[in-house]
Amino acid sequence: MNRKSLAYPYMIWAGIFIIVPLVLIVYFSFFVDGQFTLANYTKFIEDYYIAAMVRSIGFAFVSTAICLLLAYPLAMILAGKEMSNKSIILLLVILPMWMNSLLRTYAWANLLENNGVINNLLNAMGLPSVKFLYGNGGVIFGMVYNFFPFMVLPIYNALAKIDHKLIEASYDLGANKWTTFKKVTLPLSMPGIVTGIIMVFMPSLTTFLITRLLGGGKVMLIGNIIEEQFTRTGDMGFGSAVSMILMIIVLITLGIMSRKGALDEEGGLF
Amino acid sequence: MKRTVKRLLSLVAVGAMGFSMVGCSSEGENGKVVVYNWGDYIDPEVNDLFTQETGIKVVYSDYANNEEMYASVEPGNVSYDVIFPSDYMIEKMINNDMLQKLDFSKIPNYANIDEQFKNLPYDPNNEYSIPYMWGTMGIVYNKTMVTEPVDSWDILWDSKYDDQIFMYDSERDSIMVALKKLGYSMNTRDKAQLEEAKQLLIEQAPLVLAYVGDEGKNKMINGEAALMLAWSGDAMVMLQENPDLAYVIPKEGSNWFVDGMVMSKDAANVEQAYQYMNFLCRPDIAAKNAEYIGYSTPISAARELLPEEIKNSEVAYPDPSILKKDNMEMFNDPSDIISLYSSIWTEVKASN
Structure with a gap:
């Protein structure tokens, strides 16, 4: 028994x-009744399939951007020295992940309904109802909610590892807060950011459940078409x-990301 | 070389573990029957009663729709004994040689089935299937939100009800509605008619609040929308929960369907399967199921055993003259048209 055998x-x-399964997917996509064909791929060249793909990429992009904008400040606060009860906040970020995401999404579907809890509360306060669900807004909300922890944790991890002396040195050399952030903190946290982007972008691109439950079946993303x-x-x-095409797009995205050189550094995913 | 052998051996070991796990599911004293049914489509007590009476264990699993069932039965990895496909799916499975002919001498309770449910087009000589439940498709509407009389599919295109309409997230049922509204057969293969139906559905899309699945029932009960496309069995459940709701079969006609019991070609427990089918055709058991799931039983003797409000319900048991109308149809085997249906539906849903 050497260690490799483990x-x-x-x-x-x-x-x-x-x-x-991967080999089967490749096989199924190229062979119909045992005959090699490209028909499955040419079928995709139809404006509504392309539109669904473009829409999926757009949605994934928007939700990743929102997650990043929300997560970075939170991670910074958490990693800051002066935070005393950060473990509680960190726990609150992770806590929802203890429950199955399908159940949580169902819960949101009930809360956000036109006749749901939140709208009833709004009405009780004399405010008009808001149509949260059945459209793009609900889907983006669901993506941000479900994948937010995957953005916070790697960024927090990267930030917490930064040697505080580097930041002090930056101040000593006359840099103000903004310059220090731009020149020291941000570059050093890049691996965490890249990991976070990948961890949010990929599930957002492929989800079919969130679109289904929070989009009222009215938003067609590529995941729904595959399903x-x-x-x-x-x-x-x-x-x-379609799965193959989606995988190729994910691969290209990963390729671009690893070009940034961040993937093999500390805090990176791969 | 040694390494390869090692690797192969471990593969074999894993495989063997997998097989032994399949093998160790326990059986009742008189064997078992492997049943594959729709979700929520039987009174759970019935399976226990069956085991008590016969000593046959029921290995039960369920599916959400015919297509899902077909996708898991077709490769033949698991051999199911009794399956419950709908009419058009029975036809498709017969066409693909997946079912075995039934020996009706082993199902004496088959005599209880009403004549009008025998020899239907999907199984013209009634060799492969036994009707289990039947129903219709129509509109469920909320009387507090819709005050005008509802009798036509047109209301699902009325801009007055913008964002108040639930449709089913199902290409077959949606295209059926559009074709019926246009006055065509829902089994048409005419490309021009299907194109018209597609345009109609695209026109409707902005008015639709959501294309729902099973979650639509609860939303409708909570008053989330005014109108919903629904099956009669689901309508029964909704009407019981919310008395403001009503169900109507539009005058342009609609789909009526029968879900049957069939035995798959590679059934391993044939005798037990016959006993199970026979048991479900017994009037008291059929009544128990019909009361629990809300769909309509094809057994008159069972209908007689139901509580008054179900037995006399216009929703579950519409006037027999309605079913006899020409514009009430069943689906045919859709194999030849399924990819066109799917692209129509993608286009409709991607339109807004």
Whole structure:
């Protein structure tokens, strides 16, 4: 038994549950009834499929940006020296993850309904109802809510590791707060930011559940199109082809991200 | 070389573990029957009663729609004994040689089924299936929000009800509504008619509050919307919860359906499956199920056992003359049109 053999269980696991399904997806996307064909891919060149893909990328982009804007200040506060009860706040960020995201999303669907708890409260205070659900707003909200912790944690991790002496040195050398942030803190936290972006962008791009529950089925994202091929239309070939296209887009995104050189540094994901 | 052997061995070990786990599910004293049914489509007590009476264990799992069922039955990894597909799906499974002919001498209770539910187009000589439940599709509306009489699909296109309409997130049912509104057969294969239906649905999309799944029932009960496309069985449940709701089958006609019991070709527990099917056709058991799930039983003797308000419900048991109308149709096997349906639906939903 050498140390390497400890990795065998995982390799077998990965072989059966990652490699084999991946090969099947490639196969299904190129072969219809045993014949090689590109038909599944050419079928995708239809303006409403392309539009769904573009919309998905847009939604993922917006929700990632919102998560980043909300998470960075929070992570900074948490990593700050003067925070006394930061473990409680950190716990509050992680706590929702103890519960299944499907249940939480269902809960939001009930709270945000036109006739739901929040609108009833608004009405009781004499305010008009707001249509939270059944559209783009609800979907973006659901993405930000569900994936926010994945942005906070890596950024917090990266910030907490920064040697405080570097920041003090920056002040000593005459930099003000903004310059210190721009020249010292931000670059050093880059690996955390990149990890956070990847961790939020990817699930946002592929979700079908949030669109379904909070978008009232009116928002068609690429995840919904794939889901539909497998569960309703039964067109595994086309579903596989769309999955392949989506994977390629994710790969390109990852490639761009790793170009930034942040992935192999401390706090990075890979 | 040694390494490869090691790797192969561990693979085999994992595989063997998997098989042994499948093998160790316990059986009743008289064997088991593997049942695959719609979610929420049986009174859970019925399976226990069956096991008590026969000593046969019921291995039960459920699915959300016909297509999901088909996708998991077709590869044949799991052999189910009794399955509950709808009419058009029975036709498709017969066409694809997935079902076995039933020996009706082993199902004496089949005699209880009403004549009008026998020899329907999906199984013309009634060789493969036994009707389990039936129902219609129509509009559920909230009488406090809709004061005018509702009798036509047109109301789902009325801009007065902007953001007050729930449609089903299902291409088949939505296209059916559009085709019926246009006066066409819902089984049309005419591209021009389907194109018209698509345009109609795109026109409707801005008025629709949401394309819902099962969650729509509760939303409708809570008064979230005024109108909803619904199956009669779901309507029964909704009307019981909220007396402001009403159900109507529009005059342009609609879909009526039968969900049947069938036995898959590779059923492993044939005798037990016959006993199970026979049990579900017994009037007291059929009544128990019909009362629990809200759909309509094809067994008159069972209907007689139901509480008055269900037995005489216009929703569950519409006047027989309505079903006889030409514009009430069943779906055909959609295999040849399914990809067109799917792209129509994607286009409709992507339109706003």
